[in-house]
Amino acid sequence: MAITRPALAVWKFASCDGCQLQVLSLEEQLLTLAEVVDVAYFLEASSATARGPYDVSLVEGSITTPEDEERIHEIRAASRTLIAIGACATAGGIQALRNFAAVDELAEAVYPHPEQLAVLEESTPVSAHVEVEYELQGCPVDRHQVLEALSALLQGRRPNIPSHSVCVECKRRGLVCVMVAHGEPCLGPVTNAGCGALCPSFHRGCYGCFGPAETTNTGSLVAWLRHEQGLGPAEVVRWLRTYNAGARRFAEESRRHEPSQR
Ligand code: SF4
Numbered sequence: 001m002a003i004t005r006p007a008l009a010v011w012k013f014a015s016c017d018g019c020q021l022q023v024l025s026l027e028e029q030l031l032t033l034a035e036v037v038d039v040a041y042f043l044e045a046s047s048a049t050a051r052g053p054y055d056v057s058l059v060e061g062s063i064t065t066p067e068d069e070e071r072i073h074e075i076r077a078a079s080r081t082l083i084a085i086g087a088c089a090t091a092g093g094i095q096a097l098r099n100f101a102a103v104d105e106l107a108e109a110v111y112p113h114p115e116q117l118a119v120l121e122e123s124t125p126v127s128a129h130v131e132v133e134y135e136l137q138g139c140p141v142d143r144h145q146v147l148e149a150l151s152a153l154l155q156g157r158r159p160n161i162p163s164h165s166v167c168v169e170c171k172r173r174g175l176v177c178v179m180v181a182h183g184e185p186c187l188g189p190v191t192n193a194g195c196g197a198l199c200p201s202f203h204r205g206c207y208g209c210f211g212p213a214e215t216t217n218t219g220s221l222v223a224w225l226r227h228e229q230g231l232g233p234a235e236v237v238r239w240l241r242t243y244n245a246g247a248r249r250f251a252e253e254s255r256r257h258e259p260s261q262r
């Protein structure tokens with residue numbers, strides 16, 4: 001009897017494709033993976049597609065249009081396990097900057113015929129629309145975390161994905177704290193691990209591309225940045241509103257420092 005391999009699908013919504021590229025950059029490990037799963041739908045890799053149902057769906061990108069809303073429900077219905085990958089899919093992405101403005105006004109400023117646009121008021125993560133089994137943060141997602149998540153599912157165990165902060169990665173690498181030692185503003189204390197403390201290893205502060213860590217106090221760090229490092233409210237808003245602007249912990253804190261709140 002032929003053994004059927006689990007079917008893997010990779011989907012794109014509003015995104016830059018960078019997270020799908022991270023999956024492709026697994027290179028040799030991707031070839032090994034392709035021996036144990038059936039890559040049934042992955043348009044960035046192949047135009048050959050197979051109909052669902054799918055055992056695992058990786059979803060890149062945020063939900064920004066009524067059409068997206070319909071499609072994510074269809075994908076959910078066709079997927080046994082759904083994993084949101086990257087800042088767009090887990091927090092709304094950099095396009096969630098529009099959540100802090102009136103989308104109609106932005107459309108009028110950019111497009112000659114804004115009435116032809118069909119967009120939602122906000123750019124939202126996949127989890128705002130359907131149930132998601134796992135979220136892998138980061139802009140882009142860490143490809144090793146993708147591999148770990150898929151390996152764990154194949155082995156029938158929970159993926160081992162860190163939920164601690166970048167600070168822990170700094171300490172593990174023996175890096176000197178850029179904030180305490182050099183006075184560099186740094187979001188590492190409130191940012192989820194996954195990058196191996198890349199920016200601090202180049203003596204730069206973390207700007208939060210992996211999004212908020214699970215149990216951190218963004219307000220406390222921002223108070224430090226304001227009072228000990230002299231960041232003004234506008235700078236705080238800029239620091240918090242990048243790739244994960246729509247992530248709840250960053251969004252709520254940034255709203256506290258908007259001009260209307262001061
Ligand atoms: S999370 Fe970053 S790298 Fe991934 S699709 Fe979005 S913008 Fe691109």
Ligand code: SF4
Pocket residue numbers: 166188191192195196197198199200205206207208209210211
């Ligand atoms: S911004 Fe922060 S989370 Fe992103 S690579 Fe740099 S140190 Fe890592």
